[in-house]
Amino acid sequence: MQTIRTLTLVLLSAGTCLAQATAPSTAAPPTKTTPPTQKNVRFSPDMLDKAVQPCDDFYTYACGRWKEQNPIPADRSSWGRFNELGERGEYILKDILEKTSAANAHRTPIEQKIGDYYGSCMDEAAIEAQSLKPLQEDLESIARVKALEDLPAEVARLHREGVNVLFAPGSGPDYKDASRMIAQVGQGGMGLPERDYYFRKDEKSEDLRKQYSAHVQKMFELLGDAPEKAAEEAKSVLAVETSLASGALNVVKRRTPENIYHKMTRAELAALGPDFAWEKYFTDTEVPAFNSLNVSEPDFVKNMNGLLKSVSLADWKTYFRWHVVHADATVLPKKFADENFEFFSKTLQGTKEQPPRWKRCVRATNGDLGEAVGQKYVEVTFGAEGKERTLKMVNTIEAELRDDIKTLPWMTEVTKNRALEKLAAITNRIGYPDKWRDYTKFKVVRGDAFGNSQRANVFEFAREMRKVGQPVDKGEWPYPPPTVNASYNPLQNNITFPAGILQPPFYDKLADDAMNFGGIGAVVGHELTHGFDDQGRQFDLDGNLNDWWKPADAEEFKKRTKCVVDEYSGFTAVDDLKVNGELTLGENVADNGGMRVAYMALLQTLAGKDPAPIDGLTAQQRFFLGWANVWCQNRTDAVSRLAAQTDPHSPGKFRVNGTVSNMPEFQEAFHCKADAPMVRKDACRVW
Numbered sequence: 001m002q003t004i005r006t007l008t009l010v011l012l013s014a015g016t017c018l019a020q021a022t023a024p025s026t027a028a029p030p031t032k033t034t035p036p037t038q039k040n041v042r043f044s045p046d047m048l049d050k051a052v053q054p055c056d057d058f059y060t061y062a063c064g065r066w067k068e069q070n071p072i073p074a075d076r077s078s079w080g081r082f083n084e085l086g087e088r089g090e091y092i093l094k095d096i097l098e099k100t101s102a103a104n105a106h107r108t109p110i111e112q113k114i115g116d117y118y119g120s121c122m123d124e125a126a127i128e129a130q131s132l133k134p135l136q137e138d139l140e141s142i143a144r145v146k147a148l149e150d151l152p153a154e155v156a157r158l159h160r161e162g163v164n165v166l167f168a169p170g171s172g173p174d175y176k177d178a179s180r181m182i183a184q185v186g187q188g189g190m191g192l193p194e195r196d197y198y199f200r201k202d203e204k205s206e207d208l209r210k211q212y213s214a215h216v217q218k219m220f221e222l223l224g225d226a227p228e229k230a231a232e233e234a235k236s237v238l239a240v241e242t243s244l245a246s247g248a249l250n251v252v253k254r255r256t257p258e259n260i261y262h263k264m265t266r267a268e269l270a271a272l273g274p275d276f277a278w279e280k281y282f283t284d285t286e287v288p289a290f291n292s293l294n295v296s297e298p299d300f301v302k303n304m305n306g307l308l309k310s311v312s313l314a315d316w317k318t319y320f321r322w323h324v325v326h327a328d329a330t331v332l333p334k335k336f337a338d339e340n341f342e343f344f345s346k347t348l349q350g351t352k353e354q355p356p357r358w359k360r361c362v363r364a365t366n367g368d369l370g371e372a373v374g375q376k377y378v379e380v381t382f383g384a385e386g387k388e389r390t391l392k393m394v395n396t397i398e399a400e401l402r403d404d405i406k407t408l409p410w411m412t413e414v415t416k417n418r419a420l421e422k423l424a425a426i427t428n429r430i431g432y433p434d435k436w437r438d439y440t441k442f443k444v445v446r447g448d449a450f451g452n453s454q455r456a457n458v459f460e461f462a463r464e465m466r467k468v469g470q471p472v473d474k475g476e477w478p479y480p481p482p483t484v485n486a487s488y489n490p491l492q493n494n495i496t497f498p499a500g501i502l503q504p505p506f507y508d509k510l511a512d513d514a515m516n517f518g519g520i521g522a523v524v525g526h527e528l529t530h531g532f533d534d535q536g537r538q539f540d541l542d543g544n545l546n547d548w549w550k551p552a553d554a555e556e557f558k559k560r561t562k563c564v565v566d567e568y569s570g571f572t573a574v575d576d577l578k579v580n581g582e583l584t585l586g587e588n589v590a591d592n593g594g595m596r597v598a599y600m601a602l603l604q605t606l607a608g609k610d611p612a613p614i615d616g617l618t619a620q621q622r623f624f625l626g627w628a629n630v631w632c633q634n635r636t637d638a639v640s641r642l643a644a645q646t647d648p649h650s651p652g653k654f655r656v657n658g659t660v661s662n663m664p665e666f667q668e669a670f671h672c673k674a675d676a677p678m679v680r681k682d683a684c685r686v687w
């Protein structure tokens with residue numbers, strides 16, 4: 001269950017785009033064949049569009065030229081500063097993986113695993129030669145299902161292999177006792193990005209479902225089914241998934257912690273879903289003994305239970321076959337990977353070309369062996385010095401947030417003191433984990449891409465399930481170190497800054513303080529503020545879901561966040577689609593709070609001194625440019641649409657304009673007139 005708040009979202013790894021139907025068919029620039037250098041990811045005044053006034057549209061002023069000069073490469077659905085860094089990282093990993101994939105008797109066990117995983121993925125000839133053989137065991141097992149009673153064992157088998165059917169099992173901290181891991185059963189089993197994709201009635205949504213259905217049909221045809229039969233099968237799959245989705249919560253409802261926390265005993269779960277043999281399922285998944293679990297969406301389980309009998313066994317089996325071939329598409333012969341790309345990257349996200357094989361294999365290796373690849377990455381890129389500098393920055397920003405809370409005009413002392421206690425309890429994790437994940441039990445076999453991928457899923461599933469009943473491991477990281485992102489985890493009350501983000505343009509040792517405070521400083525402020533956004537504030541200093549607010553302060557908080565909801569709801573994401581102010585509330589609060597404390601920290605650091613302007617820009621102006629700079633991005637319309645419907649982050653343009661227009665400090669730095677577009681009359685302020 002996703003509870004971690006990140007700085008930015010990595011969209012579906014098999015990114016796609018909206019087809020020619022909506023986008024004019026201009027040729028995309030070719031896929032890049034050389035990595036961006038550190039020099040060209042730095043801020044430069046050449047990025048500025050000086051034809052635009054900063055007080056009219058700060059984002060276009062700051063990013064206009066960059067946007068013109070950086071069209072989306074053909075193998076991407078968006079291109080921004082995050083992607084530039086990501087791409088640089090991929091070239092570094094490519095180098096590591098190419099070296100380790102060369103057969104060599106002196107490789108360490110870690111090098112053998114990552115090298116052979118990558119090498120097998122690159123061996124397209126072996127994958128073609130295997131054809132559909134690797135799928136046979138799965139398909140035969142599904143064919144052997146003869147009665148409803150056989151489902152729990154089959155679902156357990158598929159879940160262990162990472163196939164997303166029926167519901168989502170897992171483990172996670174108990175919201176009310178966040179020091180312990182408990183078992184979880186949540187909604188799942190849907191192939192489209194989000195619940196509401198099954199029900200929207202507008203033309204674009206109807207069309208997308210048609211294209212999804214056509215894709216499912218093609219995958220069945222590739223499995224060898226006749227077109228007419230495959231069309232019928234696709235219809236059944238859509239019907240099953242739509243029925244499952246009807247009991248699910250959408251992304252906005254899932255933002256409220258109470259909506260996804262329902263602790264119950266095994267007997268209560270059995271009463272909720274009596275037609276599924278849960279005991280058999282738990283035995284087969286080898287989850288350690290437990291008494292109670294979090295059934296995050298009870299209505300989903302109740303609805304699913306009804307479907308077990310109302311959907312025919314034949315339809316269930318068809319649905320399982322689809323999800324098996326879908327889950328394995330990228331390690332099957334080219335025609336499967338290509339068809340998967342057609343829908344999930346091209347149609348859904350607007351990507352024009354498949355990324356080159358090496359990029360797909362770097363991502364797959366990093367996905368399945370992230371902390372093994374990450375160890376090598378950190379050796380190459382990140383020194384102790386980086387960790388120290390970042391820690392210093394975190395401490396400075398934290399001190400400012402402390403002062404900010406102390407001087408808040410709208411909060412009473414009691415709540416303030418509790419907020420300060422919570423802030424003091426936040427722990428920092430920087431660069432890479434203290435303890436690396438142990439992959440000893442994950443066997444990587446050279447020449448067996450399919451098997452490696454499947455064994456990775458089995459390894460990961462077992463690793464997740466083994467946590468049930470254990471204390472929470474606060475040393476575990478949510479993503480590998482090369483990741484260009486950062487996060488706050490409300491259930492652990494900690495922040496994480498992987499090595500991937502601790503580099504230009506976020507942190508640049510050659511840049512001035514103003515630029516760095518606007519970049520990594522505001523990111524640190526953003527993550528700390530997540531502890532106090534609409535979700536984070538509901539968890540206490542130990543990570544427990546526990547209301548520590550005086551009711552009057554909570555009311556005032558809601559009044560202030562309503563201002564933010566209304567502000568961002570007024571922004572247009574793409575075409576007729578507005579930004580969803582409720583979905584993006586937590587991130588917008590974090591952006592606004594983060595910018596404010598980072599700005600205060602800069603003023604502290606400057607200590608009244610007024611550094612000489614650089615490139616004609618004052619320190620104050622460069623601070624705001626530092627922030628805008630990291631959000632320069634181009635996106636396909638398809639991705640803008642997908643993000644507006646699923647991503648809790650606002651588009652880059654509004655992460656910049658939405659924030660600066662709430663800050664009198666911005667108005668002052670750029671001498672904006674009171675009626676300028678970047679000066680909001682009813683400016684919002686929470687933190």
Ligand SMILES: [Zn+2]
Binds near residue numbers: 007587
């Ligand atoms: Zn965030």
